[in-house]
Amino acid sequence: SKNNEVDALAESVRQSQLPTDYVLFLLTYSALMVFDRVVYLYSFKAGKVVYYFVTLVAATTWVMLIFNHRQSNRFSVTLIYITKLASLVLSARQIRCGFPPRTRQHFLMQSKDVITHFAFIVYRLTPFLYELRVLLDFACTPSALDLFDWLKLEDIRASLYQVAFRNKTRRRVLGKPQPAHQKFVCGWLLFFLLALIIGIPALAFSKANPSIGANPITAVKVNLTLVTATGIFPLYAGGNRCDMQDLEWADLEQEDGCEDETSKNAKVQEACVSVESDVLWQPTPPAEREFNESLARHNSSLKLYWTWTRNNPDDNKVVVGDSPEYPLDHAQAMAIMLRRDVHLPELYYRFWQLKAEGSPRPY
Numbered sequence: 001s002k003n004n005e006v007d008a009l010a011e012s013v014r015q016s017q018l019p020t021d022y023v024l025f026l027l028t029y030s031a032l033m034v035f036d037r038v039v040y041l042y043s044f045k046a047g048k049v050v051y052y053f054v055t056l057v058a059a060t061t062w063v064m065l066i067f068n069h070r071q072s073n074r075f076s077v078t079l080i081y082i083t084k085l086a087s088l089v090l091s092a093r094q095i096r097c098g099f100p101p102r103t104r105q106h107f108l109m110q111s112k113d114v115i116t117h118f119a120f121i122v123y124r125l126t127p128f129l130y131e132l133r134v135l136l137d138f139a140c141t142p143s144a145l146d147l148f149d150w151l152k153l154e155d156i157r158a159s160l161y162q163v164a165f166r167n168k169t170r171r172r173v174l175g176k177p178q179p180a181h182q183k184f185v186c187g188w189l190l191f192f193l194l195a196l197i198i199g200i201p202a203l204a205f206s207k208a209n210p211s212i213g214a215n216p217i218t219a220v221k222v223n224l225t226l227v228t229a230t231g232i233f234p235l236y237a238g239g240n241r242c243d244m245q246d247l248e249w250a251d252l253e254q255e256d257g258c259e260d261e262t263s264k265n266a267k268v269q270e271a272c273v274s275v276e277s278d279v280l281w282q283p284t285p286p287a288e289r290e291f292n293e294s295l296a297r298h299n300s301s302l303k304l305y306w307t308w309t310r311n312n313p314d315d316n317k318v319v320v321g322d323s324p325e326y327p328l329d330h331a332q333a334m335a336i337m338l339r340r341d342v343h344l345p346e347l348y349y350r351f352w353q354l355k356a357e358g359s360p361r362p363y
Contacts, residue, residue: 017200032138037090041140043099052091068195084353096185109161124158204254217244220271221307227325228294232303234281235336239272239307302326304348306360313356321360323348356357 032055039047063081106108108120124130138150145153217324221239224234247268283291304323311317326347328336335342351363 037136037139040099041137045095045099048095050089052088052095055084059088083126106309108158109157112161112165112168113230114169120161187242215310215312215354215356216246216267217269217271217308217310218275219307219309220244222273223305223307224290225303225305226294226300228300229297230290230294233283233287233291233294234279235302236277238277240275240278241276243272245270245272276308292337295333298328298329298330298333300333302328302344302347306348306352308352308354308360310354316357319354319360321352321362323362 032051036051037050039051059081063077066077107117108123110116134151134154135147137154138147143150218276219239220242221235222236223238224236225234247270305327306321306323308319308321309317310319326344332342332344353363355361355363
């Protein structure tokens with residue numbers, strides 16, 4: 001159906017994958033337009049006749065094949081065919097009347113009325129249309145000018161047309177100074193507008209912008225695992241019960257070398273995670289036996305992972321940081337294996353700096 005075809009085309013555009021027949025259709029029509037333009041520039045009437053009959057037969061055959069397909073959108077095909085027939089009618093009249101003596105004149109520059117001038121502005125603003133026409137005219141015109149001189153000549157020609165249109169449509173005496181309101185609108189207002197365009201981005205991304213402030217942490221997760229030669233064993237998972245408070249950097253008992261200018265102006269939060277794990281680890285008997293054997297072999301270490309959640313930026317809301325592996329000595333391994341209290345000095349970093357991009361920076 002029509003809606004299904006439109007939806008399929010829209011989905012292809014969103015995925016940056018246009019249908020092959022759609023691309024071939026556009027390329028074919030573009031090639032026909034270029035060929036028609038070349039025939040016109042050279043005033044080649046025989047080529048125009050061949051182009052006329054070939055396109056007539058090709059368009060009619062294409063329409064018949066499309067109409068034979070039941071799932072085709074016949075309304076769109078009919079509209080395209082009617083447009084092509086109108087083009088062929090104009091081509092037939094051109095063949096009958098012949099080409100003008102000078103085929104390299106721009107028809108939009110022949111008149112200086114408002115509608116034609118508006119069409120000329122649209123033509124100049126259409127991406128690559130002006131450049132394609134100028135390059136094609138240069139390729140088909142015998143001239144002593146090189147490409148860059150030809151481009152300058154076309155630009156001068158367009159500028160002269162613009163000046164001629166303004167001289168015809170303006171309602172004031174030549175040589176009379178511009179009025180004050182014209183100076184104000186086209187001078188001062190445009191000047192301040194450009195100044196704002198230059199200055200607003202700098203203010204928007206500076207600390208003067210009230211919307212750019214602290215980006216507080218909303219959640220903290222901590223995971224402690226035992227790393228062995230045969231695998232890892234989860235020991236602790238906390239964060240569901242966490243007390244976070246806002247502090248000042250000067251109130252912290254930081255060590256020497258962990259303070260910089262960025263830290264002084266940043267928002268500081270203290271997160272106190274509950275000492276009890278939120279998850280109960282219930283290993284199977286084989287896993288528990290392997291856990292004890294790994295501790296007994298004295299080749300295990302601890303690994304601590306931190307996961308922070310914040311509101312901004314959108315592409316980096318969740319940040320993960322980890323501490324270096326903490327090797328266990330014999331006494332610590334035995335205490336863990338016997339489920340006793342164990343002292344683990346300097347297991348984790350005291351301070352982390354979370355930036356908008358990149359990995360967290362520990363202190």
